[in-house]
Amino acid sequence: MKPLAFRMRPQVIDEVIGQQHLVGPGKIIRRMVTAKMLSSMILYGPPGTGKTSIANAxxxxxxxxxxxxxxxxxxKKELEAVAAEAKMSGTVILLLDEIHRLTKPKQDFLLPHLENGRIILIGATTENPYIAIxxxxxxxxxxxxxxxxxxSDIKTAIQRALRDPERGLGKLKIKLDPAAEQLLTQATHGDLRSVLNALELAAKSTPPDKENQEIHLTLAVIEECIQHKALVQDKDGDAHYDVISAFQKSIRGSDTDAALHYLARLLAAGDLVSVFRRLLTIAYEDIGLANPTAAAHTVAAITAAEKIGLPEARIPLAAAVIELCLSPKSNAAITAIDAALKDIKQGTYGEIPAHLKDAHYQGAQKLGHGIDYKYPHDFNHDWIAQQYLPDKLQNKSYFQPKGNSRFEENLKERYQRLKTAQKQQLPPHA
Incomplete structure (x- = not known):
């Protein structure tokens, strides 16, 4: 009676679906397994993406x-039982779900056992571990x-579940239509647990035909079981991503009616997640510094949509789309950070100037750290010319403002004035 998603969990590392950046040949978790040199780890990511599966494998x-x-x-009593087992029989892997909610007493009990290696902790969380843990x-x-x-990962998992006669649905004669399979792969945003649960519900609640005893899973059947409507029915299966792409490009191109059309397609499919992600990206990537208030309005619209849900969510989201379409555009922020990242990836960064280095520890002065730093608030206009970039990047200008609105034009003028003052060692208001 265990659900299909539970039964199909991988039993060895080779059965893990996806996550090749961790379990693929030569990757970190596979290396640990091959060498039997496991270290405690935290796996974080969205629900249904394989955190428990990796621990199981x-x-x-x-x-x-x-x-x-x-x-x-x-x-804590359950933790003590695991520790006692590890002491008696050797290393135990402890999968600790929702590790971000671990209390201090439980943590204090667990830490010594992690130190001595008796317990290999695999913590699972949907929260950002750098903040929540x-x-x-x-x-x-x-x-x-x-x-x-x-x-493609989802399709692999579906086919594996349909073929497997022991753990999967292989003992049933199932015909899964291509359009139905496509919806399963697209509608759950990479949540394999939801996919397999919907597939099992569909298979076990659809009567076989009398002639061939075949269970025919159509698009309509899968839509009902997954409670998610298909965006567009096309043989290529690219419609989901095409709609999202057209949505962003229509806003970027300031075509309000086209953007509303594609928003309507996404909302009809109940795909709020894609709408939220695209709108936030657009607000900063395509509008950016030309109209910073648009980003704040977009965040507020998404917050409202999350709270009220569909169908009412369509109202604040439509307002956000219209504002973003009609707003002036600028991609100066994304081009600036991408230019800076390009230098870093190419190894072009150089030594941090000594006067900018941390001076809040004993011995920093002996190293010359922070000695000549000038505190800007001690000077007129809260500014003083001094070097901030490393020597080899002294003349770099990553930010190339476009001046597509009054706000961005003001930023452009101030940026250029400060750059000139920095080079000439003069006050920016001189």
Whole structure:
């Protein structure tokens, strides 16, 4: 009676779907498993993307015992039982779900067992571990991001579940229409658990035909079981991504009616997640410094939409789309940061000037750190000319403002005035 998603969890590392940046040949978790040199880790990412599956596969591949607890609901007593088992029988892998909710008493009990290696902790969380998890735990673990599964990953998992006669649905004679399979791969945003649960519900609630005893899973059947309407029915299966792409490009191109059309398609499919992500990206990537208030309005519209849900969510989202379409545009921010990142990736960054280095520790002065730093607030206009960029980047100008609105024109003038003052060692208001 266990659900399909549970039964299809990988038993060894080779069965893990997706996450090749962690479990692929030569990657970090596969190296740990191959060498049997496991270290405690935190896996973070969206629901249904394989955090528990990876823990299960690690245990199956290494033959270590796997115990599963929840940091929010299981008590210290359960942790003590795992520790006692590890002391008696050797290394135990502890999958600790919702690790961001681990209390300090439980943490204090757990830390010594992580130190001596008796317990290999695999913490699972949907929260950002750098914000939500205590530094004491973070410092004793490696942190790995688990990413949403790709469309091809989902298809692989579906076909595996349909073929497997022991753990999957292989004993049933199932015909899954291509359009229905496409909806499964697209509508759940990489959440494999939702995909497999919907597939099992569809298979077990659809009567077989009398002639061939075949269970025919059509698009309509899958739509009903997944409670998600198809965006467009096309044989290529690219419609979902085409609509999202057309949505952003229409806003970027200031075509209000086209943008509203594609918003309507996404809302009809119930795909609020894609709408939210695109609008936030557009607000900063395509409008940016030409109209910073548009970004604030977009965040407010998304917050309202999340709180009220569909169908009312369409109202604030439409307002945001119209404002973004009619707003002046500028991509100066994204081009500036991309130019800076390009230098970093190419190894062009140089030594931080000594006067900017941290001077808040004993011995910093002996190293010459922070000695000649000039505190801008001690000077007229709260500004003083001094070097900030490394020597090899002294003349770099990443920011290329376009001046497509009065606000951005003011930024452009001030940026150029400050750059000139910095080069000439003169006050910017001189």
């Amino acid at each position: 690690i245990a199956g591949s290494t033959k270590y015992a796997l115990r599963t607890l929840n940091a929010a609901t299981d008590s 205590n530094p004491a735990i973070r410092s004793r673990t490696q942190i790995f991001e688990v990413k949403p599964l790709s469309e």
